[in-house]
Amino acid sequence: MTGQAADSWQVLPAGTFALDGGAMFGVVPRVLWQKVLPPDSEHRVRLGLNCLLVRSGPQVILVETGIGRTGDATFGRRHAPSDEDGLASALAAAGVEPEEVTDVVNTHLHWDHAGGNCRRRPDGSLEPAFPRATYHIQRGEWQFARQASARMKGSYRADDFEPLDRAGRLLLLDGPATIAPGVQVRPAPGHLPFMQVVTVHTETGTLFFPSDLVPTRHHLAPAWGMSFDCEPLVVAAEKRRWLERAARKDWTLLFYHDADAPLARVESAGGRFSLRPAEGD
Numbered sequence: 231m232t233g234q235a236a237d238s239w240q241v242l243p244a245g246t247f248a249l250d251g252g253a254m255f256g257v258v259p260r261v262l263w264q265k266v267l268p269p270d271s272e273h274r275v276r277l278g279l280n281c282l283l284v285r286s287g288p289q290v291i292l293v294e295t296g297i298g299r300t301g302d303a304t305f306g307r308r309h310a311p312s313d314e315d316g317l318a319s320a321l322a323a324a325g326v327e328p329e330e331v332t333d334v335v336n337t338h339l340h341w342d343h344a345g346g347n348c349r350r351r352p353d354g355s356l357e358p359a360f361p362r363a364t365y366h367i368q369r370g371e372w373q374f375a376r377q378a379s380a381r382m383k384g385s386y387r388a389d390d391f392e393p394l395d396r397a398g399r400l401l402l403l404d405g406p407a408t409i410a411p412g413v414q415v416r417p418a419p420g421h422l423p424f425m426q427v428v429t430v431h432t433e434t435g436t437l438f439f440p441s442d443l444v445p446t447r448h449h450l451a452p453a454w455g456m457s458f459d460c461e462p463l464v465v466a467a468e469k470r471r472w473l474e475r476a477a478r479k480d481w482t483l484l485f486y487h488d489a490d491a492p493l494a495r496v497e498s499a500g501g502r503f504s505l506r507p508a509e510g511d
């Protein structure tokens with residue numbers, strides 16, 4: 231291994247859940263988005279939770295933690311999760327114990343990205359679900375989540391991040407950072423002011439994890455954003471910038487919320503982006 235490369239990565243499919251299709255596609259008319267992602271009878275589309283596991287030397291890094299345990303009846307009716315605890319199953323299938331995870335990266339703290347950060351002890355109190363891990367979060371996002379405005383409150387659950395602070399497992403980042411050899415985070419504002427994206431360089435290429443900058447393969451066009459985006463115009467500009475870069479460098483993309491085809495490569499021609507299969511990954 232060179233000093234700058236991670237050893238390997240794999241996708242951890244942590245189940246699926248349903249979300250209002252209109253919210254997922256922002257200003258895009260339903261007649262357009264329903265052709266690419268047909269909604270169910272309650273107007274919802276099915277979304278993936280494609281977490282990422284990276285090995286780099288002695289470090290075992292988890293990017294995003296899914297939606298967590300989903301026993302709550304209201305949540306179940308609203309979001310119809312496919313699994314009781316999808317990330318735990320995916321980690322077990324990969325042969326990784328929670329205690330072996332050394333680092334957790336949350337691109338942001340919305341409940342569908344940080345929902346599995348913590349777990350309940352028998353006495354009902356909360357503790358980090360990965361007790362030996364350092365949790366890497368942008369300082370701005372940490373502050374934003376704690377002071378969430380009325381419009382954003384429904385997207386955050388304090389139980390997903392306050393216990394990390396109490397347990398002393400939090401590492402707050404101020405901009406770009408290296409998590410391990412080959413594993414970098416960089417700010418990508420728009421969805422939220424301090425969201426971060428992840429790149430993983432290995433001997434065979436680079437994986438790009440754009441998080442909610444490009445949540446599914448159907449969100450490639452810069453104007454196809456989400457209602458949850460704080461600053462849609464910033465999302466459009468950042469998306470164009472990152473996708474141009476991914477196309478030029480032939481990066482593999484992992485779409486966190488794509489339930490059907492999470493991996494692809496992107497091409498850019500005439501100001502438009504298109505995908506091709508990520509063969510060989």
Ligand SMILES: [Zn+2]
Binds near residue numbers: 342445487
């Ligand atoms: Zn999301």
